[in-house]
Amino acid sequence: MSGSNSGCEQRSETEHVYGWITDLCNKETRFLAMLELFERRSNIDNMGPLLWHSFGAVSGLLQEIVSIYPAISRYNELNGQQSHRICAAIGLFQTMASHPFVGIELTRCQFMCYLMPLLKMTSQTRAVEHVRLSVLGVICGLLKSDHPEIVGYFLGTELIPLLLRQLELGSSMSKVLCAFVLCRILEHEVGLKFASRRLARRLHLIHTLARVVHQLTLEPEPRVLKHVVRLYSRLADYPQNLELILKLLPAQIRNGYFCQEALPGYESASQELTDLNYKLTVKKDQGDIKQCQDPIILKFTRRLF
Incomplete structure (x- = not known):
């Protein structure tokens, strides 16, 4: 029954x-x-x-x-x-x-x-x-x-420009999702090549990541930082990106700033930041990056530093 x-x-x-x-x-x-x-x-x-x-x-x-x-x-x-x-x-x-x-x-x-x-x-x-x-x-x-x-x-x-805008200006949860989506896109070779092929895209993406890192020093969000570090690491796999990454990489990524505090939700921060800096150093020493000759990049980076 x-x-x-x-x-x-x-x-x-x-x-x-x-x-x-x-x-x-x-x-x-x-x-x-x-x-x-x-x-x-x-x-x-x-x-x-x-x-x-x-x-x-x-x-x-x-x-x-x-x-x-x-x-x-x-x-x-x-x-x-x-x-x-x-x-x-x-x-x-x-x-x-x-x-x-x-x-x-x-x-x-x-x-x-x-x-x-x-x-x-x-x-x-x-x-x-x-x-x-x-x-x-x-x-x-x-x-x-x-x-x-x-x-x-x-x-x-228009997804990538919209994601970058929200990554910089959106709420905490919007930034987490936008960073995740960017990681998923760049994991694919076609996505990495698309984002890296043109100078304007490289400048937009890498400069936005640098501004987000500076924001994270004021308002820490470990989930966003985790994806940002992984984005830097993935972008470094494309030789044309190395020059801009090394010039625009924030000091907080280089000097272990984010390793000084416990980051719930990103317990592997210290190891991944160390791996990123090591990867950039090795690629630079291996000659994956050449001396900058592009006048647009030179002008842009002089204005920033």
């Missing part, structure tokens, strides 16, 4: 899930449906593929995101209710993005074009920050699959 009741409850729950997915097509019922599905996303098997293959579900979620554009383009701001609605929609996209097959299909559909404008908001209010973190969560979900095609897709967007 109990087994029969359990089966009835399971069928009832399944029917509710299908009903909520159907409700995504209707503007009047969409918000409640998004909340119900978002709250149960970890308990429903294959939620990502289920949403992706359901008629009208993705379209309804995209309509929810597009409806917020007038507010962000006119006021660069969202109220709490708007933020709550759009975060629920983005959260369901994150569920789809975290699935290996669906994530690739989403990128092939260029769906990030709908989310990228949300990263351009400069307001630092809580409502906007929740939206920003939700979008970064989708990006992290896509990169979790470690698929080269997804990395290549992001290189063709």
